[in-house]
Amino acid sequence: MTETRPFEIFLATIPGLETVLCDEVRLKGFKRPVAVPGGVTILGGWPEVWRANLWIRGASRVLARIDSFRVTHLAQLDQRARQVPWAKILRPDVPFRVEADCTTSRIYHEGAAVERITRAIHETLGAAEAKEGGVLVRARIERDICTISVDTSGVLLHRRGHKAAVNRAPIRETMASLFLRQCGYTGNEPVVDPMCGSGTFLLEAAEIAARLNPGRSRHFAFEELATFDPDAWAQMRAVKSERTPSVRFYGSDRDAGAIAMSRTNLEQAGVADYVTLQQATISELQPPEGPPGLVIANPPYGTRIGDKKALIPLYRAFGQTLTTRFSGWRVGIVTTETALAHATGLPFLPTTAPVPHGGLRVTLYHTAPLL
Known part of the structure; x- marks a missing residue:
């Protein structure tokens, strides 16, 4: 795993419970957690991404925010998306898919944004698009600022891998x-x-x-990324606090x-x-x-x-x-x-x-x- 500069990591949670999650993140030793609408942000590298997925109980997913830039039209998005260092993060042999969310921006057509980013990744990296599954790349375009994130969790984190049976109306x-x-x-x-x-x-x-x-029994999407180091991950998981x-x-x-x-x-x-x-x-x-x-x-x-x-x-x-x-x-x-x-x-x-x-x-x- 190559060293990278710290980047923003977003831990999504149930709207209304952000401050409760922030308390948990702080107590688990993550530096400078900040409660924001929809979750908590921290700064760190890929080891912090893995640790957040493994340790944090109240997060529903962990997003690595890998790039952010201003865009006002689709041609600009197409050009700028090709400058994201995809090869350092995604693997050419692992399929991916893109989701986009556009609010109060001149780029308002989410399907068109998905199409441009998908094409940029495929043509610069060679990876295939997945209709379902695969590594999820998320683009949020808000007030003309496009933030590119990779979903490092995969299946939502409430699925710990321990519930074989559920009743009606279960709480997550x-x-x-x-x-x-x-x-x-x-x-x-x-x-x-x-x-x-x-x-x-x-x-x-x-x-x-x-x-x-909470994440001791399951697989995570970050295990399919180019940034993944199996030995370092095995070492992290082997630490016993039980x-x-x-x-x-x-x-x-x-x-x-x-x-x-x-x-x-x-x-x-x-x-x-x-x-x-x-x-x-x-x-x-x-x-x-x-x-x-x-x-x-x-x-x-x-x-x-x-x-x-x-x-x-x-x-x-x-x-x-x-x-x-x-x-x-x-x-x-x-x-x-x-x-x-x-x-x-x-x-x-x-x-x-x-x-x-x-x-x-x-x-x-x-x-x-x-x-």
Whole structure:
């Protein structure tokens, strides 16, 4: 791998959760992270790109911004795109594809921009265009400034490679990790999920506590780039930070199928030994022995699963159970409906703006330790 000057690296995330991701990036030791709309920027080289893909839980993808220039018409874009040092980044034997996004610019036709950049890469490098898959080159033309990036992740980063089974309306691992962080979770306290579904909150909480890298089991697009050094990557992946958690994690669900799914996924991730699962209803929920921690749940919303009014008794019972039995515990609930959250009767802290999730907008409602 040849040394390059530091360049901008963009870690994309769920809009509305940029500052939460920025906190994670800073704590993981990346220099000068800045929260920007849609994600976080850092400066670094290719090792930082690899490390971000391997380490960061809340990012959905990592883009290496390789060039930026002013363009006002397509002929200029065609000429300037040929000056990008494609041979230093892409491989001629690996197919590529281009996506473009044009906003408030004199170049407004995204298809025409894609065509010019695709032709420039093919004619200067010799690589073939891929209709699907391949290395993704992204062009953003905003206010006549074209920024060229390479998607170094490939498949979105919430696909850790550990979930063999999912339930209806699953929460993504990236979102779950950021909501855990928003609730103040750092890996040193027990976590209870009484509506665990396919086990996403339990997976993320146990992996954080065990210091397991989220990207440890998967392939990344940067492994297909000319900048990739297999030996250096193998060395990076071989560094072990794993530890045995000092606390346990507890999941329950009234559906036996959900418990089976959670168990399968936890086993595949290698954290099943740290988690206790049981089939149980909300009214049967009891705090585990030991110190208090965090109760977090992604209950049915009514928007997609079930009827909203029919869910009020579930939320009310949930709140009553927590209020009477979980003194000292913090609570986090993810839902689309303010009325359902308030049906719990729990003393929620001020919320942040709703964030997009599967075509809906959800809010994390969370509390200080219950009295």
